[in-house]
Amino acid sequence: MKARERGIMSRYDFKKRPVVFIYSLSVLMIVIMMFTMLYPIAYIFMNSLKPNPELFSFPPRFFPSEWVWDNYSKSWDYIPLTLFMRNTLLLFVGNMLSIMIITGPAAFGLSKMQVPGKRFIALFFLTTLLIPPTTYIIPNFINIKELGLLNSFWAFWLPAGANAFYLLLLKSFFDSIHHELFEAARIDGASELRCYFQIAFPLSVPIFATLAIFVFNTAWNEWFWPSMVMHSDDRYPLATAIYKYVIQARMMDWNQRFAILAMVTIPPIVIFLLFQKYIIRGLHLSAVKG
Amino acid sequence: MNHAPVVEKAQRAGSSYKSGKYKRYVWGFVFVIPAIIVFALFLWTPIVKGVIYSFYNIDFVKGNTFVGWANYEKALSDPYLLTAVKNTLYYMFLGVVMGFWVPCLFAIAISELxxxxxxxxxxxxxxxxxxxxxxxxxxRWFYDPVGPINGTLSQLGVEPIAFLTNPSWSMISIVFMETWQQFGSAMLIYLAGILSVPRDHYEAAEIDGAGVWHRIRYITLPSIKNLLILLFLLQIIATSQGFQTQQALLDGGPNNATLTFALLIIKYATMRLNYGVASALGVLMFLVLSIVAYIHFRLSNKEES
Structure with missing residues (x-):
């Protein structure tokens, strides 16, 4: 039998009493941690199925006494969720296209092509990483306003291409593709556009998938900036709309609130469970982000 | 096999090398130019204009007027400025005390699972x-005065706590909530670092008689030292700019107990519509943060090389 690979502790450590005691303590700690993580999330779904008074009952109860599926249909009619969902998806798709058409080629150019003043251009892109975005959030807003982009999806689509972090990730990915591949393609008469769209792009599906998850997360989560830039229902993304109409609502029943919150929680959880690999990779990439 | 056509093509490519290079320069430029435009328009313009705006009175109707240092004077004499700076530092401090060590601790524990x-x-x-x-x-529901946490507390015979509306609790509640949400990502980063420590090191240390605690102290922790510093700086950079949770849950209240510096900037712009002072505050914030950002930049460069 092959021995299991050891960690910090070896088999012999498990024969010592105090070590075993501390180890079981840390296992207990992990179990408590997992409980603290999962229990509130489970509450979202339980609360969405309770009759309203039960949410503030004493003593607090976890399971509903009766399962009120009606909450979902009622809250569905409360705000035009499909409209907000459409807006969020529009933001996601547009931002992604912008990255593929603007950021991707720039990263490719810096990595695999001859560009005059390459170092200066790279500096021009990457220095923006060092400037904390909150410090220019208000000038950014004024700028968008002066460009006449308020209440327009272009205020998100175009700036999505101006992301130095994504550019850096794409560039280092392109750097890892062999130069000879493109040389060969060029000798065979492929244009630079073909080099990018037909060779570099298909090879970099993994990194674009990781970026897609980043972009999706931003589109799904960001509520503050859209609430500043967008001014009407048919432009609000889901997060902003829910903040405005559900979180800030004064008279809404809590069980119906939770029904909406539950509906918004499901898609990202499904995506997480499906694409774990890319998400964890993205996480490690974001550790170097400024 | 006949390689002739390929060779011929390569020769042709060689003969027109010069014009090819020129053509490639053009293409390289074409590839980079859209990004240069959006970066200039949506990042550099607001960054540079932020400094300019901080010397102007911004009026969308009548146009901007130059006011010199007046915005800075107004910003620095704001009665809430000191509160905001204190709250931000308190928020950063709580983030470290309540949040920073948690992912590292759990990463070590889970790596042994x-x-x-x-x-x-x-x-x-x-x-x-x-x-x-x-x-x-x-x-918001959890923290409600009659919500489940207080329900459980009063079952245990403890006085209910106004988690959000009590000024001495509100920031703690926010940091606890954010730690709940964010600690997983940091933990996974640490975990990857811990699992990549060669097992032989532990083996050798054990043979030399190092106990479990000494192995953690002298092998595990030093090997994730760079990660610890990096994530610490990232957390400092992130929390120093924090305002969204404070805005969403409490709108800076109760009694300005959660009014952070970044939230003050936002309030100047959205409530008082004084974009000039907001820009000036942003510039001040930038000057302080750029020191931290510079250290992070140096360290992450070292990490990569």
Missing amino acids: RWFQGFARISAYLPNVVPLVVMYGLW
């Missing part, structure tokens, strides 16, 4: 997946 390690990882990361607005709604 023999069974269900994958499940532990997933459940630690799951709150990260919950959308921010859902988290606001959920925790």
Whole structure:
């Protein structure tokens, strides 16, 4: 039998009493941690199925006494969720296209092509990483306003291409593709556009998938900036709309609130469970982000 | 096999090398230019204009007028400025005290887990997946004066706590909530670092008589030292700019107990519509933060090389 690979502790450590005691303590700690993580999330779904008074009952109860599926249909009619969902998806798709058409080629150019003043251009892109975005959030807003982009999806689509972090990730990915591949393609008469769209792009599906998850997360989560830039229902993304109409609502029943919150929680959880690999990779990439 | 056509083509490519290079320069430029435009328009313009705006009175109707240092004077004499700076520092401090060590501790513990390690990882990361607005709604309910936490507390015979409306609790409640949501991602980063430590090191240390604690102290922790510093700086940079949770849950209240510096900037712009002072505050914030950002930049460069 092959021995299991050891960690910090070896088999012999498990024969010592105090070590075993501390180890079981840390296992207990992990179990408590997992409980603290999962229990509130489970509450979202339980609360969405309770009759309203039960949410503030004493003593607090976890399971509903009766399962009120009606909450979902009622809250569905409360705000035009499909409209907000459409807006969020529009933001996601547009931002992604912008990255593929603007950021991707720039990263490719810096990595695999001859560009005059390459170092200066790279500096021009990457220095923006060092400037904390909150410090220019208000000038950014004024700028968008002066460009006449308020209440327009272009205020998100175009700036999505101006992301130095994504550019850096794409560039280092392109750097890892062999130069000879493109040389060969060029000798065979492929244009630079073909080099990018037909060779570099298909090879970099993994990194674009990781970026897609980043972009999706931003589109799904960001509520503050859209609430500043967008001014009407048919432009609000889901997060902003829910903040405005559900979180800030004064008279809404809590069980119906939770029904909406539950509906918004499901898609990202499904995506997480499906694409774990890319998400964890993205996480490690974001550790170097400024 | 006949290689002739390929060779011929290569020769042709060689003969027109010069014009090819020129053509490639043009193409390189074509590839980079859209990005240069959007970066200039949507990042550099606001960054540079932020400094310019801080010397102007911004009026969307009548046009901007130059006011010199007046915005800075107004910003620095703001009665809430000191409160905001204190709150931001307090928020950063709480983030470190309540949040920074948690992921590292759990990463070490989980790395030693023999069974269900994958499940532990997933459940630690799951709150990260919950959308921010859902988290606001959920925790507002948890923290409610008659919500479940207070319900449990009074069952145990403890006085109910006004988690959000009591000024001495509000920031703590916010940091606790954010730690709940964010600690999973940091934990997974540490975990990867810990699992990449060669097992032989532990083996050798054990043979030399090092106990479990000494192995953690002298092998595990030093090998993730760079990660610790990096994530510490990232957390400092992130929390120093924090305002969204404070805005969403409490709007800076109660009694300005959660009014952070960044929230003050936002309030100047959205409530008082004084964009000049907001820009000036942004410039001041930039000057302080750029020192931290510079250190982070130097360190992450070292990390990569």
